[in-house]
Amino acid sequence: MTETVPDGERDRQTESPDDGGLTTGKPPGPDGLPVLGNVHSLADDALAFYERQSAEYGGVARYDVFGTESYVVSDPAAIERILVDDHDRYVKGQMPQEQLGRLLGEGLFLSEGEQWREQRTAVRSAFFRERIEAYGDSMVEHARATADSWNDGDVVDAHTAATGYAFSVLAESLLGDDIDDERETVRAAAESITERFDTSRLGSFLPEWVPTPTRRRYHRRLDALRATIRDLVAERRAGDLPSNPGEADDLLGTLVAAAEMGAIDDEELVDNAVTFLFAGHETSALGLTYTLYCLAGRPEMQERIYEEVAAFDDDPTAAQIRDCPALTAAVDEALRRYPPVHSFFREPTEPVELGGYRVPEGVVLTLSPWTVHRDEQWWDEPESYRPERWLREVDGETVHGDDTAGPAVGERPEYAYFPFGGGPRHCIGMRFARQELRLATATLLRRFAFERETESLSVQASANTRPAEPVRLRVRAR
Numbered sequence: 459m460t461e462t463v464p465d466g467e468r469d470r471q472t473e474s475p476d477d478g479g480l481t482t483g484k485p486p487g488p489d490g491l492p493v494l495g496n497v498h499s500l501a502d503d504a505l506a507f508y509e510r511q512s513a514e515y516g517g518v519a520r521y522d523v524f525g526t527e528s529y530v531v532s533d534p535a536a537i538e539r540i541l542v543d544d545h546d547r548y549v550k551g552q553m554p555q556e557q558l559g560r561l562l563g564e565g566l567f568l569s570e571g572e573q574w575r576e577q578r579t580a581v582r583s584a585f586f587r588e589r590i591e592a593y594g595d596s597m598v599e600h601a602r603a604t605a606d607s608w609n610d611g612d613v614v615d616a617h618t619a620a621t622g623y624a625f626s627v628l629a630e631s632l633l634g635d636d637i638d639d640e641r642e643t644v645r646a647a648a649e650s651i652t653e654r655f656d657t658s659r660l661g662s663f664l665p666e667w668v669p670t671p672t673r674r675r676y677h678r679r680l681d682a683l684r685a686t687i688r689d690l691v692a693e694r695r696a697g698d699l700p701s702n703p704g705e706a707d708d709l710l711g712t713l714v715a716a717a718e719m720g721a722i723d724d725e726e727l728v729d730n731a732v733t734f735l736f737a738g739h740e741t742s743a744l745g746l747t748y749t750l751y752c753l754a755g756r757p758e759m760q761e762r763i764y765e766e767v768a769a770f771d772d773d774p775t776a777a778q779i780r781d782c783p784a785l786t787a788a789v790d791e792a793l794r795r796y797p798p799v800h801s802f803f804r805e806p807t808e809p810v811e812l813g814g815y816r817v818p819e820g821v822v823l824t825l826s827p828w829t830v831h832r833d834e835q836w837w838d839e840p841e842s843y844r845p846e847r848w849l850r851e852v853d854g855e856t857v858h859g860d861d862t863a864g865p866a867v868g869e870r871p872e873y874a875y876f877p878f879g880g881g882p883r884h885c886i887g888m889r890f891a892r893q894e895l896r897l898a899t900a901t902l903l904r905r906f907a908f909e910r911e912t913e914s915l916s917v918q919a920s921a922n923t924r925p926a927e928p929v930r931l932r933v934r935a936r
Contacts, residue, residue, distance in 0.1 A: 485529055485815045487511065487520030495522030504919040505800060508532075508829045518813035526553065528822040529812075532829045534836065534871035536812045540804050540825065541873070541881035551805030553822045561651065561680060563729030566886065567737070577726060578886065580716035583704040590889050593631040594776030597894050600626040601901035602773065610935035613911050615928045617747040620898075624743040627894060633690075633735065634708045640686050647683040648740065650676040655921040687731045691724075709734055738887060740922055744798035745789070745895050747929055751915060752792045752843040753899075754908035754931050759845055763788060764907075764936070767900040779896045783858035787848035789895045790858075790866070793877040795843050796915075797827040800923040802879050827877055828923065836874035837866075906933040 488511075490496040499507045500523070508530050511519040517533025531537055540548055549570050562568050566577045583589065604623045608614060625641065654676040694714045702719065706712040710731060717727045753760050766782045767774055779785060802825040810817050817823075832840045838847070848866045849856050865875045878885040885891070911930035918926045 483815070484527075485518045485520045485813065486515040487522075487529075488514075490522045493524065495524060495526075497523055505828050505917070505923070508801070508824065508826045509832065512826075512829045512833065516813065518815055518817075523822075526822060527818075528824060529817065530824045530826060530829070531812065532826060532833065533813055534830060534873040537825050537830070537873040537876065538871070538880070539812070540823065541802075541876070541879060541883070544810065545881045545883065547808060547810055548804040548806055548823075551803060551822060552820070553805070554803050557655075560677065561736075562733050564726055565729030565733040567733050569726075573726075574883075577722055577730065580703055580721040581709065581712055581730065582886065584706070584709045584712045585886050585890060587889065590893055591776040593627075593890065594893060594897055596631045597627050597897040598773045598775075598901050600630070601898040604898075605902055605905045608906065608933050611932065613930050613932050616750045616931050617743065617925050617929045620746040620750070621739070621743040623898060624739040624746065624894070627742070628735065628739045631708065631890075633710045633731070640690075643679075643682055643686050644735065647679045648736065650679045651736065652920045652924060656918065683735075684728055684732065687728050687735075691727060691731075734887070736921075737885070738890075741798040742891050742894050744796075744922055744924065745793060745891065746898050747925065748796035748798075749789050749792040749895060749899050750902070750908055750931060751910070751912070751929050752795060753788055753903075754910045756843060756845075757907065757909075759784065759788060760903060760907055763900070764903050767904055773901045773904060774897065776893055776897065779893070779900060782896070782900065783849055783856050784845065785896055785900055786858045787845035789892065789899060790848050790875075791843060791845040794831045794837070794866070794875060796917065796923060797831055797877040798922050799877065799879075800828040800919050801826045825876075827875075828919075830874055830876070833874070836870040904936070906935060908933060 488496060488499070491498060496507070500521075507521075511521060511530040512532035517531065517536055519530045519532075521528050521530065531540065550568055555568060558568060564573065566574065566581065569577055600623055603626070604619055607619075625644065650672075653672055690710065691714060694710060695718075699718060700706045700711055700715045703712040703715040703721070706715050713722070713727045713730055716722050717724055722730070753763070762784045763782070766784055770778055774782070804823045804825065805820055806817055806823070808819050812823075831837070834840050838844075847868065848858055850867045851857075865872055873880060878888040878891070909932040911932050912928065915929065916926040917923050
C-alpha cells in the first residue's frame with residue numbers, strides 16, 4: 459500500500475540487524491497536545507479522524523490518547539496478518555479490558571487463550587447452521603409484527619423500530635421469553651452504555667475508575683442488568699435443564715447447561731449473557747436501520763428485491779433467502795457503507811512488523827472497518843450505496859456468491875471488507891446476524907416501500923456506529 463506522508467512527519471528509519479530486518483522509528487502521525495495527545499480530535503469526530511489518519515499517513519498511522527500510544531491500521535494486508543495469519547501474536551489487550559471489563563467481564567468477547575477456547579466450545583452449538591436456520595421463523599414473525607404496527611403513509615423512526623424488532627428476536631431466539639419482561643432494564647442499560655462510550659464526550663476517554671456522573675449512572679444500570687440476568691439463571695436452574703449444551707433450546711439454556719457441566723463458571727455465564735444481549739440486538743438493530751435507510755434512497759433496488767421475494771408464496775425462509783442475490787447484496791453493501799462496529803482493537807504480545815514498521819509489544823492497534831470500507835483504493839465511489847458492486851453475471855444469471863461474507867466482486871484484498879472481524883476471533887453470531895437482516899428486510903419489503911424523510915444521515919462513534927439523530931422513513935403500503 460502506498461503511503462503519503464507530509465514532509466517532516468515520518469521519523470527517520472534505519473535497518474537493525476538484530477530484529478530480523480524490521481525498520482526502527484515510529485509510524486507517522488499527527489502532533490498532539492500535552493497530556494491529552496489526540497483526544498481532542500477524536501472527540502470532535504472519531505470516525506473522520508480515523509479516515510484522515512489513513513489518507514494522510516498511510517496504512518499504519520500513529521496517534522496518542524492520554525499518553526497511550528496507538529496506531530490506526532487501515533492496510534487490508536496488515537489487518538489480515540493481525541486477525542488471521544499471526545493471530546496468536548495478538549490479544550484484545552489492556553485498553554478494551556479497562557474500558558469494557560465492567561460491561562463484558564470475562565465473557566467470550568474479552569477472554570483470551572484457553573479461557574476463550576473453552577467458552578467458545580461451550581456455546582458454539584447455539585450457532586450451528588441448523589440452529590440458526592431454526593430461528594428463521596421467529597425472525598420473520600417479529601418482522602411481520604413490526605410491519606403490522608405501521609399504516610400506509612406513516613413516518614417511522616427506523617432505528618427505534620429496528621431496535622424493538624432485534625430485541626424481540628433475541629428474547630425469543632437466544633435468551634427465551636424470560637427476558638421479555640425486563641425491556642426497561644435492558645433499555646436503560648443500553649442508553650447508559652451509549653452515553654458512556656460516546657466519543658464526542660472527552661469523558662469517554664478517561665480511565666474507568668474516574669467517577670463522573672455518567673459513569674455512576676452507567677455502573678448503577680449495569681449492576682441492575684446483571685442482577686436481572688442472575689435472576690433469570692436462577693429460574694432456569696429451578697426448572698428442567700438439558701443434559702448438555704447442544705440440547706438447549708436457546709442461548710441462555712446453552713450457557714446454563716455449560717455451567718452445570720463445569721465448562722464455564724457462574725460469572726462467565728453472566729458475562730456471556732450480557733455480551734450476547736448487547737452484541738446480539740444492538741449490532742443487528744443498527745444493521746437493519748442502515749439497510750432500510752440506504753434502500754430508501756434507491757427505489758429501483760427496492761423493487762428489484764421486491765421482485766425476488768414476492769416470487770415466494772409466503773414470506774421467505776432462511777433457506778430461500780440464499781437464492782436472493784439482490785437482497786444479499788443490499789445488506790452487505792449497507793454493512794460496508796455503515797459498519798455497525800466501527801473499530802476492532804488488538805495489542806501485540808511481542809514486537810511485530812506491520813507496514814514496514816516495528817511495532818512494540820502492547821501498542822493499541824485500531825482496526826477500523828469504517829475507514830477501510832470507505833477507502834477509494836479498494837472501492838469505486840465508496841461514499842455511494844451501490845449494491846450492484848456485489849453482483850455478477852454467470853451464464854446469464856445474476857449471482858452474489860455463497861452464504862459467507864467476503865469482499866465484493868472485483869480485484870481487492872479480502873480484508874477490504876470485515877464488518878464482523880475475522881480469523882478465529884470473528885463474531886460468532888455473524889451467520890445469525892446476516893440471516894436476521896435479510897429475513898427482516900425481505901419481510902418488510904413485501905409489505906412496504908420506503909422513502910427518506912431524513913435526507914442526510916449523521917453518525918457518531920460510541921460502543922457502535924450509531925445515528926446521531928432519528929432516522930425517519932415514510933412507509934408506503936404495497
